[in-house]
Amino acid sequence: MDHEDTHNRGPSTDLRTPILAIRHAICFTCLQAFPTLKKCVACKRVSYCSPKCQKIDWQRDHKKTCKVLAESNKRRAETPRTSRSWEQYRSEKWLDIVAFKAQNPKFTEAQQRILLYEPFCRHCYRSAPQLESRNQLRPCQICHIAAFCADCSQEHPASECKTFQAIRQDETFAIQHFQMTRRDFEILCTEQPRETYLPLSTAIGWHDYFTRISDKAEFLLEVTSEMQPATDDLTAVKLAGLMRLASGTSSMALTVLAALEAVFPDISTRTTVKLHFIGAADPELNSLMVFEELLHLLPSLKGLELTFVGFELPEPSAEDTAMKLECCPTCTAASRTRSLRLWKGGYHDYVNIDGYEKPDLAVAFHTGFSQEMKEEWLPTIQYLAAAPHPTLFTSYNEKEMEEETTILDGIGANFLQPAEINKWGGLCPMLEVMEEKEGSFYFMHQYRYLVAGKDT
Structure with a gap:
């Protein structure tokens, strides 16, 4: 884990660059999903839904970041193009991060996140610069986080895909919440102070706390005990997303x-x-x-x-x-x-x-x-x-x-x-x-x- 990136994790007034954007699942600027996205021609590390979004991001940050990412691509391309193990991938990635920090002492967190969460083939652990031009990474059509090259299987373990789907679900809600509130967190305290003490230790989990100790029972009518939407209804999806986000x-x-x-x-x-x-x-x-x-x-x-x-x-x-x-x-x-x-x-x-x-x-x-x-x-x-x-x-x-x-x-x-x-x-x-x-x-x-x- 890169602790300069992770040990300040938590609620803020700015949305961290979503993994879905880094993995080319959503537009890097408007953070919306589209059937087709076009990558930046120079760095090929960010994707946009339109020239308008690309121009906005260029003026906002990408004018500086594009060069940093192109340098990373060059370093990655100089490594062997053959398959590698997870351990070898991690070692190469650390060297890339070390070189990036040495060359860019005033790097931004967004730049570092793009490097850290760079897409790679789930099986041969090659990233785009290490693949032939004809061999493009394809995302998992279910979770949109794992990726595969054309030479490898287009599947990954079901348990991993399920976790990645949860990450995608929560990140998608966090994006929508941020765009509405300009916060990447939510606070749902008990509305009215309790008149009698009920030990938190008596609650079996979050659902029990929200419904029995707090006063959010009405929020959870369409939310399961696992804090997932009980139906595909939009209200249920939003309420489950809100409660999960608030748990952080x-x-x-x-x-x-x-x-x-x-x-x-x-x-x-x-x-x-x-x-x-x-x-x-x-x-x-x-x-x-x-x-x-x-x-x-x-x-x-x-x-x-x-x-x-x-x-x-x-x-x-x-x-x-x-x-x-x-x-x-x-x-x-x-x-x-x-x-x-x-x-x-x-x-x-x-x-x-x-x-x-x-x-x-x-x-x-x-x-x-x-x-x-x-x-x-x-x-x-x-x-x-x-x-x-x-x-x-x-x-x-x-x-x-x-x-x-x-x-x-x-x-x-x-x-x-x-x-x-x-x-x-x-x-x-x-x-x-x-x-x-x-x-x-x-x-x-x-x-x-x-x-x-x-x-x-």
Whole structure:
């Protein structure tokens, strides 16, 4: 996995270049599907439905990107044109990415995504520049993500195709949602705060949470327990898509609540909760409203204090004061409050400032500390392994989880809750392209675990 691309994944106010566009399934500009699309003549890496869309993209970005992609094509063409293994493909791709970064130090995320998700033959692992001109890649007519050259079978495993269909379905809805709202995420909090506490642990999954603990039952009348449309009706398709998209954001609040329930037997009677988010960035900032769900599901809770600490945060104001966040009318009438503090830097430094207060729970979403920026993260990880408070960690996949827990175990962390698949992980699968296992995919907050110092 390329963590410079993936460890900032999450809600934003800009839509990431869709895989469907990179795989030539939809127009690169308007993001709509058409029977025929024409590739850029120069780079052949992006496709358009019309000269108008091509002109728009040329002026927007492709004028610069086209040259970058042509350079990548040249590097790929210089490799052998014979079949290769998945391991050889990954090795060649890494070399291409390294050369790309060296030649383009000011590269954009969109440019890197086009390189990472480049189409290739599912069987011989050759990309277009490595194929003869007569041998064009053809997409799978079912999922539109896998591709095949003319020399190879035009099929791939049914289980893989099914996952790719889900990726296509969710990405298509996300595109439509973004074009309507200019957001690539959605927040569906409980409309009215609960009057009685119902433990999240009693819910068997997302459908049960939305219908029994939250108040979204009417949204799920045409949605199955697997959070899929019950019929082909457009309303059912849209509602299922909306709920699945919202799970990526709601996952943050519910994963935190599940950790609070696991650590604090008295969570239902607590009046205040202090949360510190370590390595916080755009995903947390853009989804601040979702944390009001904690106020809505914990009837006794009066004050929710959030502190975001991370290198990617904006500089806070000169005064070290908490910002008061808006609450819903019902919470406001009940004198409930939410506050936010920002601190730019590492958490191991933050704990030494004047006015630091120990949190009830620290939260480290998707840090990737075992693979990315190891030296920068090490002091913070060492502190958290001995911290006098619990810390919740989440990771995208099993490999990251295993690497992270091995490191923490090695430096003496006490595991309050062992690593496990997170029941409240996001529902939308997202494609991995550089993992050791071909066709890998991940989910938001797929794994979770809780640690603390041994004396906590």
